[in-house]
Amino acid sequence: MTPEDVLSIKPKVLTQKQREFYFENGFILLEKFLPDSWxxxxxxxxxxxxxxSRSVTKSDDVWDVDKDHTRDNPRLRRLSSMNDHHPTFWDYAAAENSPLPDAIADLVGPDVKFHQSKLNFKWSQGGDEVKWHQDISFWPHTNYSPLTAGTYVYECNAEQGPLGVLPGSHNGPVVNQYNDKGQWVGCMRPEDVAKIDMNKVVYLEGPAGSITLHNCRTLHYSKANWSPAPRPLLLNVYSSADAMPYTYNPLKSRYYGAIVRGKPAREARHDPRPCLLPPDWSGGYTSIFAVQQEEDWKAGRPKAAAGGMM
Ligand SMILES: O=C(O)CCC(=O)C(=O)O
Known part of the structure; x- marks a missing residue:
């Protein structure tokens, strides 16, 4: 569906103004959207x-742990596919009584497909930055309806590394996320970052229960968390049902492709604009934190292991 088509359908939980803002800017912050019970x-x-995670000693497909992580002092970067590891997370992502999929339907149309999920902790006193990037070239789809919903489980203030987005960048080009050696690094090159007008960047801070929504083409980043509190951010990726992913998905989930609202598509919808391809990740992956720090390349691990499915 085009934005105009989506906007012509009566919204379930968002206002028309909020939807128009999302389509114009490529993101929206829904402050304190969730009831306290959620x-x-x-x-x-x-x-x-x-x-x-206390029993985890090193990073694997599920856990991405900080180098100082211990049983007594957990320090986590990411839990991949959290929806597979606790029923509450999947209820939140998909259940009839959850307001989240309704908000997504208001932005992609009534037929909503789940793609993937992760819980980025950005731990206190040094939780890693996430460098400037676009999501779509981690997991290209036949159209650009995919979006990521971030949920702040606790308050997120300026010191905790909130998401920073560049308004309108979803209408710009898909950027290069390979380094000058042709290695995938999952972020923009420093010379391209230098061209971003930092005065235009909007930081999506909010109280617990706030939701960030950004389109898959929107440029975004987040600073390191030097505050005394971790910043758990639940990230769920969805698309319209007619957006079909066409590269290997290393972030396995039993819910991959689940229709959470409406019905499955009969036809794929294709957007003619080109999309940067990621490497072939069929041999494994780590996470966006590891790939942006070039940990795999530095450790001499092979190409596929140096993926990083967001
Ligand atoms: O955790 C964050 O602050 C940003 C996460 C992000 O941009 C991503 O995983 O694509």
Whole structure:
């Protein structure tokens, strides 16, 4: 559906103004969108998972742990596909009584498909930055309806590394995310970052239960978290049902491709604009944190392992 088609359908939970803002700017912040009951459920699931991570000694397909992570002092970068690891997360991503998929339907149209999820912790006192990037070339689709919904489980203020977005960049080109050796680094080159007008960047801070929504072409980043509190951000990626991914998806989930609102597509919709391709990740991957720090390349791991499915 085009933005005009989406806008012609009555919204479920967003206002028409909010939808227009999203289409014009490529993002929107829904401050304190969630009722406290959802915030409490998500906090309790997050805390259970942090507790589980105490037995983790090194990063793997599920956990991306900080180098100082220990049983007594968990320090996490990411839990991949959190929806597969705690039922509350999937309820939130898909259930009839969750307001999140309704908000997505208001932006992509009534037929909504789930793509992937991760919980980025950005731990206190040094949780990694996420460098400037666009999401779509991590997981190209036949059209540009995919978007990422971020949920702040706790308050996120300026010191905690909130998401920073460049308004209108979703209408610009798809950027290069390979370094000058032709290696995938999942972020823009420094010389391209230098061209970004930082005065235009909008930081999406908010109280617990706030939702960030950004389009898959929108340029975004987040600074390191030097505050005393971690910043767990639940990230769920969705698209319209007629957007078909066409590269290998290393972020396995039993919910991959699930229709969470409406019905499956009969036809794929194709956007003619080109898209940068990621490497072939069929041999494995780590996470956006590892790939942007070039940890795999530095460790001499092979091409496929140096992926990083967001
Ligand atoms: O965790 C963050 O601050 C940003 C995450 C992000 O941009 C991503 O995973 O694509």
């Amino acid at each position: 915030v409490e459920r998500l906090r309790s699931a997050t805390e259970e998972m942090v507790d589980k």
